Structure formats: C-alpha cells, structure tokens
Amino acid sequence: MPAENTAPFLDAVARELGEAALDRGEAERSAYGRHTLPGPDLPPPGIIYPGSTEDVQAVVRLANQYRVPLFPISAGWNLGIGSRAAMNAGQVVVALGRRMNKVVEVNDDLSYVVVEPGVSFNTMYDELNRRGSKLMMSPTAGPPDGSVLGNAIDKGGGAGPLASHFDNLCGMEVVLGNGDIIRTGDGGIDADAQPNWHVTKYSFGPALDGIFTQSNYGIVTRAGIWMMQRPPHIRMFFFTFPDDEDLAEIVDLIRPIKAAGVVPTQIRATNDLYLLSSQERHPRYDVATARAALSDGERAELRKKYGIGSWTVSGALYGPNDEALQPALDRLRKHFLASGKATYISHEEAAPRAIFHAAINSNSGRPAGSELAMLKWRPGEGAIWMTPGARLDGKLVNDLQRACRAVAADFGLEYMASFVCGARFARGIHAILYDRNDADETARADRCYRAICEVFLSRGVFVGRAPTLYQDYHQKQRAPEIVNACAAIKRALDPNGIIAPGRYGIS
Numbered sequence: 001m002p003a004e005n006t007a008p009f010l011d012a013v014a015r016e017l018g019e020a021a022l023d024r025g026e027a028e029r030s031a032y033g034r035h036t037l038p039g040p041d042l043p044p045p046g047i048i049y050p051g052s053t054e055d056v057q058a059v060v061r062l063a064n065q066y067r068v069p070l071f072p073i074s075a076g077w078n079l080g081i082g083s084r085a086a087m088n089a090g091q092v093v094v095a096l097g098r099r100m101n102k103v104v105e106v107n108d109d110l111s112y113v114v115v116e117p118g119v120s121f122n123t124m125y126d127e128l129n130r131r132g133s134k135l136m137m138s139p140t141a142g143p144p145d146g147s148v149l150g151n152a153i154d155k156g157g158g159a160g161p162l163a164s165h166f167d168n169l170c171g172m173e174v175v176l177g178n179g180d181i182i183r184t185g186d187g188g189i190d191a192d193a194q195p196n197w198h199v200t201k202y203s204f205g206p207a208l209d210g211i212f213t214q215s216n217y218g219i220v221t222r223a224g225i226w227m228m229q230r231p232p233h234i235r236m237f238f239f240t241f242p243d244d245e246d247l248a249e250i251v252d253l254i255r256p257i258k259a260a261g262v263v264p265t266q267i268r269a270t271n272d273l274y275l276l277s278s279q280e281r282h283p284r285y286d287v288a289t290a291r292a293a294l295s296d297g298e299r300a301e302l303r304k305k306y307g308i309g310s311w312t313v314s315g316a317l318y319g320p321n322d323e324a325l326q327p328a329l330d331r332l333r334k335h336f337l338a339s340g341k342a343t344y345i346s347h348e349e350a351a352p353r354a355i356f357h358a359a360i361n362s363n364s365g366r367p368a369g370s371e372l373a374m375l376k377w378r379p380g381e382g383a384i385w386m387t388p389g390a391r392l393d394g395k396l397v398n399d400l401q402r403a404c405r406a407v408a409a410d411f412g413l414e415y416m417a418s419f420v421c422g423a424r425f426a427r428g429i430h431a432i433l434y435d436r437n438d439a440d441e442t443a444r445a446d447r448c449y450r451a452i453c454e455v456f457l458s459r460g461v462f463v464g465r466a467p468t469l470y471q472d473y474h475q476k477q478r479a480p481e482i483v484n485a486c487a488a489i490k491r492a493l494d495p496n497g498i499i500a501p502g503r504y505g506i507s
C-alpha cells in the first residue's frame with residue numbers, strides 16, 4: 001500500500017470527522033508506538049479517535065479509498081503482547097476507546113452488560129458500584145485500564161467462574177473491512193427490536209463471533225458481556241508445594257477436583273518467581289553476574305522470605321456464608337494434603353499478605369493491577385507473554401516446565417509460569433521479563449521465546465494468544481490449509497486488506 005497516500009487519507013479523515021478526531025503530533029505518535037517486545041518501537045503515522053460506529057464506518061470507507069491500513073485498538077493496554085503499537089509503522093492506529101467509552105446497558109436481571117470498546121475494567125467496576133448493581137465482573141490480574149471488550153475479543157482471561165472472557169462475550173456489532181456493519185447472533189435479524197442479541201449464542205446459522213477474535217476481519221464497536229450475580233461470600237484457598245517437580249502431582253490432583261465441579265473458578269498453579277516478581281526486583285541485577293538467571297539457592301531464599309513454595313495452587317469458592325462453603329473446603333484440604341507435600345494457606349492467612357492480593361482481588365471481581373509491578377523485575381521493563389496450553393496430564397505438564405525452565409536458564413532469564421487449569425486443559429501463562437535497554441538481553445529474550453515455543457511445538461503443544469511480533473511466526477507453524485482458509489475469509493470480508501494486515505499472520 002503506497003505510504004504517500006497516508007497524509008491525504010488523514011486530511012480526508014480530518015475533513016469528515018473533524019481535526020479533533022485525530023492526532024499526528026510527535027509525542028502522541030511516539031506514545032502509540034511504544035511496546036515491551038524485542039523489536040523497534042513502531043510510531044504510527046497518526047491516531048484516529050472515532051466517536052461512533054458511523055465514524056468507524058466512515059474511516060474504513062476512506063481507508064479503502066486511499067488504500068491505507070488501519071490498526072484498531074480498544075484501550076491499548078495490551079502489555080507484553082504489543083501494547084498500543086500496530087503490526088508495522090505504516091498502519092494508522094484507530095483508538096476506539098478514547099471517545100467510544102459508554103456502558104450502554106447493565107442488565108441486573110439477565111446478568112449481562114453491553115459496552116463500547118473504551119469501557120475499562122476499572123470504569124466497569126465503578127459503574128456497577130455507582131448503580132448499586134448486583135453483578136460481579138471477571139477482571140484480569142493485569143492492567144485495570146484495559147478494555148473489557150478488547151480483552152475479550154483477544155481471548156484474554158480473568159478470574160472467577162466467567163474467567164474465559166470470549167466464552168462470556170455474547171453478541172457483537174462489527175464494521176467489516178468492506179465497510180458493512182453487521183450484528184452477530186440474534187442481533188442479525190432485520191427487525192426493530194433484538195431482545196435476544198446478548199442473551200444467547202445459539203442463534204441461526206454459523207456462529208460468526210469467533211472469527212472476530214485474534215483476527216483482522218473487522219472492527220468491533222460494541223459487545224454484550226455476561227457477568228454473574230455477586231455472591232454473598234467469597235473464600236479463597238491456597239496450597240503451596242515445595243519442589244519444582246511437584247507440578248506433575250499438582251496437575252493430577254487438580255484434574256479430578258475440577259471435573260467434579262467442586263471449585264467454580266479455574267484452579268491456578270503458579271510458580272515462585274511469577275508470584276514473587278510483583279513483590280521484588282531482581283535481587284542482584286546491577287552486578288556483572290546478572291546475565292545469569294537467578295540460581296536455585298537465590299530462589300529458595302526469596303521463597304523463604306515470602307513463605308511460599310515452588311508452586312502455589314489457588315482458587316475460590318462462592319456461597320452464602322462460611323458454613324455453606326466448609327464441606328467443599330474440607331474436601332479440598334483432604335484432597336491436596338493427602339499428597340503429603342502441600343501446605344494449606346487459608347483465606348484469612350492470605351488476606352494480609354500482598355503476594356496473594358492479585359488472586360483475592362480478581363476472584364472477588366475487583367480490578368487491582370498489582371501484578372503490573374512484574375514489569376519492574378528487571379530494568380528496561382521488557383516483557384513478552386507466551387501462552388502455550390497443554391492437556392491436563394501431570395507428566396506432560398511437568399516435562400514441559402522442566403524443559404522450559406532449562407531453556408530460560410540457558411538464555412540467562414528466569415522461568416515464570418502460571419498454569420490456569422480447567423478439567424481438561426491448562427493454559428500456561430509464561431512471562432519473559434528482560435531489560436529492553438540492553439541489546440544483548442533483548443536478543444536473548446527473543447531467542448528464548450522462540451526456543452521455548454519450539455519445545456512446546458515438538459510435543460504437539462501450540463500457543464494461544466501471541467504477541468504481535470510473533471503472530472506471523474506462529475501462523476507459519478500451522479497447516480497450509482488453515483492458513484489459506486484464514487486468508488480466504490480475509491479476502492471476502494476485507495478485500496483491500498485495510499484492517500490490521502498481518503495480524504495473527506493473516507494478510
């Protein structure tokens with residue numbers, strides 16, 4: 001696409017939406033190009049702030065006319081995955097969240113809300129409180145200013161029973177790359193009222209919602225998000241296990257308890273450094289030896305300081321009061337303590353300890369952002385999130401952690417992982433934290449990401465959500481037929497390739 005079209009395109013947008021709806025200044029462009037990944041910053045030629053779905057449609061129409069690529073974001077807090085930066089520096093960022101930030105509906109009876117892209121976890125939480133709503137949301141443990149909608153369509157995950165955010169998204173409004181506006185599900189009927197739009201996913205015909213996740217087929221301008229009725233009483237449980245190799249047993253213990261439905265939340269098994277990195281900075285980063293990963297002895301010292309093990313298992317129970325939850329808690333204690341390795345930490349014991357606050361807050365529906373301090377583990381605030389998943393087989397998951405721990409150490413980096421377990425599958429949330437101001441360390445972080453992904457891939461285990469820098473790399477790891485199918489959908493819905501070309505490897 002010819003770069004010389006960009007300035008006339010931005011002029012045309014200014015004429016149509018008003019000069020205030022766009023920014024071309026150096027400072028703003030540089031802020032929108034910054035990210036935490038091991039590649040250069042990508043300042044866009046401009047940033048557009050549409051105020052309505054019609055504005056978005058107008059921008060898409062002009063982009064088609066001038067053949068200028070767009071990169072839509074909601075709030076742009078995609079830290080460790082690309083932040084607010086586009087796929088490349090030629091793409092104009094469409095920052096929907098700046099002006100499209102209304103909570104359109106809060107339905108306390110049917111337990112859903114309808115939001116525009118700019119509604120953050122924080123604003124949603126405040127709005128529920130302001131209205132005295134009975135609803136409880138599922139926040140992430142990450143940035144509280146992140147977008148509820150943006151996180152869901154990027155298949156983000158949170159806490160509580162509705163942790164799988166895309167599963168709990170119902171009914172979208174989308175501006176396609178060809179400029180059409182569609183409403184998915186029962187929003188698609190040609191009638192004045194669409195009362196079922198946000199309450200059922202099982203509508204007529206193919207379920208199109210999925211194609212707008214982790215893709216580039218359209219710009220989502222509003223969506224329904226399911227929530228739960230706030231439970232009267234919430235009780236977390238924690239079990240710590242002493243050794244790295246305990247993960248095999250942990251996973252095999254979680255599987256039956258999840259399948260039996262005892263715990264409504266997913267159960268997380270989080271390693272020492274993933275938890276510790278939001279409380280501490282790398283203890284000896286300034287000295288010359290910093291290029292080696294923390295030793296086992298140094299890790300053990302930190303664990304002792306915080307009273308945790310190599311792995312911490314956590315989850316939440318919900319109910320009317322303590323007495324009602326006691327039988328489930330007794331069953332969990334018996335189940336995990338029978339291993340002879342676990343130490344139980346009750347909700348009351350955990351509550352005053354900052355290291356457990358992210359889990360307690362997020363499972364209580366409160367966005368807290370305490371994990372963000374992880375970014376300061378090493379100077380330079382480099383961060384890459386890696387999200388391989390694995391079937392819930394203790395031996396397999398433990399083999400993976402052992403292999404990946406060794407790879408991270410080879411590159412002089414720490415192994416930080418949290419396995420989020422359902423009954424069948426665990427998503428492994430891995431953080432590679434590195435000094436982005438140090439070229440050598442940045443190169444090692446990049447090689448480390450790829451090497452760990454190769455380890456997973458060699459065992460048939462693929463990633464889920466991926467940082468922008470690696471999306472094309474991962475798409476090339478898939479069979480050509482699926483890559484072709486993705487490209488064919490792109491051609492059908494966005495024939496001029498206007499929306500985020502290259503996102504998730506789709507052009």
Ligand SMILES: Cc1cc2nc3c(=O)[nH]c(=O)nc-3n(C[C@H](O)[C@H](O)[C@H](O)COP(=O)(O)OP(=O)(O)OC[C@H]3O[C@@H](n4cnc5c(N)ncnc54)[C@H](O)[C@@H]3O)c2cc1C
Pocket residue numbers: 072073074075076077078079080081082083084096117140141142143145146147148149150151153154155156157158218219220221371372373374375383503
């Ligand atoms: C310490 C830490 C902890 C974290 N914990 C979590 C966690 O617990 N769970 C989790 O899910 N993430 C987590 N993250 C990752 C990330 O920060 C969050 O997912 C964050 O919510 C993403 O930003 P956002 O919601 O503002 O989405 P955005 O940045 O707005 O959207 C994400 C991407 O989706 C696409 N997109 C967004 N909106 C639209 C739209 N309207 N139309 C079309 N495409 C669109 C864009 O490509 C965009 O880059 C964490 C990050 C850090 C640093």
